[in-house]
Amino acid sequence: MKPNNNIVANIFDCVNDLDQFNNFGKTFAQKVCKQKGKDLDSEVNIKKNIFHQFKKITQQLITQVNQNFEQRFKEKQEDAFQIFLNIYDVFKRNQANHISYNIFMEGFIKYLVDQDNIKSLANLAKENWKLIPGDVLERYLEIFQIKEAIPLEEQNNLIEGQIQKYNSFLRIKQIVNYLIMIKKVNEALKVIGVFNVRNKLDMKEMIERMVNQDKINEALTLVNPEDIELQKHFVRQLILKNYEDKCIEIIEKYNLNYKEFPQLVDRMEKKKVAKILQDCNQNWEKAEERINSQNQLLFYLVDLLVQKKKYQEAASIISRHQLNKIFQTQIDSLAQHFELNQLLQDKNQNTMLNRILERDGFGPTEVLCFLEQEKYLTLEECGIYQKDVYFIDQINQDYQIAVEILTKSKFIGFDSEFIPKWNKFEKGGIATLQLATNDKIFIFDTIKLIENEIFLDFVTFLFENENILKIGHSIWQDINEMDKTFKSKKEMKIQGFYDVGIIYKEALNLENVASLKQMCYQILKQKISKYEQISDWSKRPLRKCQIHYAALDALLPLMLYEQINLMIENGSLKLLQSQTLDNNSIQYSNKHKYHDQPLQIGEFFKYSKRSECYFQNKQPKFIVDNMLYKLVKYLRNSGIDSAFLQDKNYKLICDLSNKEERIILTRNSKFFKQILCQAPVFLIQETTNTENQFKEILNFFKIQVDDDMILSRCIKCNSDKLEIISSEQAHKYVDFYNPNYVDFQYFQCTSCKQVYWEGEKFKRSKERFNSIAQNVNQKLNQESQQKEEISDKKD
Structure with missing residues (x-):
């Protein structure tokens, strides 16, 4: 297995020609991945062999980079260093990934070690550290031993009779801001960590920018467990972006007072009032009785009734609870509706009675x-x-x-x-x-x-x-x-x-x-x-x-x-x-053991003694009803075995659950209440956000999603048998308009023949599900560690 000899040479030859580099390929990493795919036997299971094969190719490429430097520069190491910087400059402008950076960094280091010429380039390295991408910056500073030599505080240096401001910290801040601006948040975090400048930067501003880019997990790494004000600021930013579940997670994690976030509470309570009205079949009398002691909630109910054009009912609640005295401005705004205003102005108007509140007795x-x-x-x-x-x-x-x-x-x-x-x-x-x-x-x-x-x-x-x-x-x-x-x-x-x-x-x-x-x-x-x-x-x-x-x-x-x-x-x-x-x-109490003993955890998971084996001590499999089609994609994208039934046939779902040892996932609360122990069933609590539903399942069943599981299963048919195919084979199944389609790597499901390829969408999906999985895995590990600590204390 030999890497393409032209790859490294082309990079060297085109460092001064950006157009040529763009034609060659947006990033060197893409070339590496394509080379990797060509060298793999199409019959070999990707998940088991890809890392081993890729490691070999990478090592050969590092050696090739080293040899390439040696061939071109036998005397002037400074020139080699400049070419090295030029390559990184092209990489940065084209937003290459860490594979490119690491290969050239390790190759260049190997070259310098062979030449015994690292220390002599320390001054050049110190002057040019700002050009190095964050992914390899720490390694760069370490190899040239210059981290301590970079001043982070503002200094006044006298040069040729003039005062010059030298502020490396300002430059670090500019680099971090730029990386966040181009949405390379992880790289920005690495730069912050390398120089340990977290306390010198405006963390509130950083968090705002990351949340605005929906980089929530990355922003969380900036939150200090002891900085209560920063924690609160983070929650407020999440509220603005409607990350309700994440707000709850942060508030509970840091034991914050939820009442300090009235906008979040207000939003949750509005949803609750709407749900009560819905659960009561739009029976406003029952809804009013249900929230009779909560003035704020009663006003939300009035607002909902006005939206539904139930003006007399709304006027009745306002009058009965004197809400116009408590929420005068808000009621005046609602009264812009002519019918409601007329009812509120007419003091002789008989308000509608709430029969539940007005009539009572010891009976039905x-x-x-x-x-x-x-x-x-x-x-x-x-x-x-x-x-x-x-x-x-x-x-x-x-x-x-x-x-x-x-x-x-x-x-x-x-x-x-x-x-x-x-x-x-x-x-x-x-x-x-x-x-x-x-x-x-x-x-x-x-x-x-x-x-x-x-x-x-x-x-x-x-x-x-x-x-x-x-x-x-x-x-x-x-x-x-x-x-x-x-x-x-x-x-x-x-x-x-x-x-x-x-x-x-x-x-x-x-x-x-x-x-x-x-x-x-x-x-x-x-x-x-x-x-x-x-x-x-x-x-x-x-x-x-x-x-x-x-x-x-x-x-x-x-x-x-x-x-x-x-x-x-x-x-x-x-x-x-x-x-x-x-x-x-x-x-x-009799000697005969009954295997369908009904069990329940919380308000949302039912199973039986017989079905415990479906999920204990092994990765659970699921069957998803027709209300949760989007959730199926999340599960399969994460490599989790998930069947889907289009028909609303819950008897068939139960049968398949027991036949294939799967846990039923549903949003149908009526079905959940009816089923007892025929099959294990989990009632999803989250109503709208699919990603939160997915996290809910990972958290409850404590599923650890490994990197090799992600995008390893066919989204269409659930099969985990994917094989690498050539671009010519892929073209038989997919029409491509991109002239460079031959450069993609392709996978095909052996069951349904669905074709996938490692394009930009593939990379974004990989990064997204990796981020979700890492967040959940970290939480599960923390919970496990806390339990162990409690157990140790008891012992």
């Missing part, structure tokens, strides 16, 4: 607030009256009654309601904890009781007691929220929990877990209200409709459990052995 919301004639199950029909429901927010007599009854009970109905999160920094947690017996229901105000040691001791005793069986429905999310709320205050082992939905599923051999609403209709022959499911459970006092809903949701699992057992005794159902929940995993 649809009946009491909306006066529907539909029949819904009530607590009274279950033998529970309002006096039998205790709302407990302090340690008093009612609390003592609750403790006495619950600790003596063998079976307890269980449910909880959550604290709403208005932005991604708020922690959420349990707002109310509902525990029910057959004749009493206790609603504990967790928000007020969570700091009380007496209450925490009681909850610990109850949750750890295997002899008191806590029966709920779809308890996985409740368990996760209890982890956040209670375990942060007091360590406890949560066990003795039943999920009546799973019991019913297994008893009837159903494909999916039935909802509580479905089970009540099928078993109790009753329809239940779920209207209060989306409510503001943090507001006090709770409405009576909310209390009725919360109490009934705790009682129903207990009633269903008893009814199912009664049906078993009558011979109408056959129930599997009892189950207990310990640490988010279900185990059956």
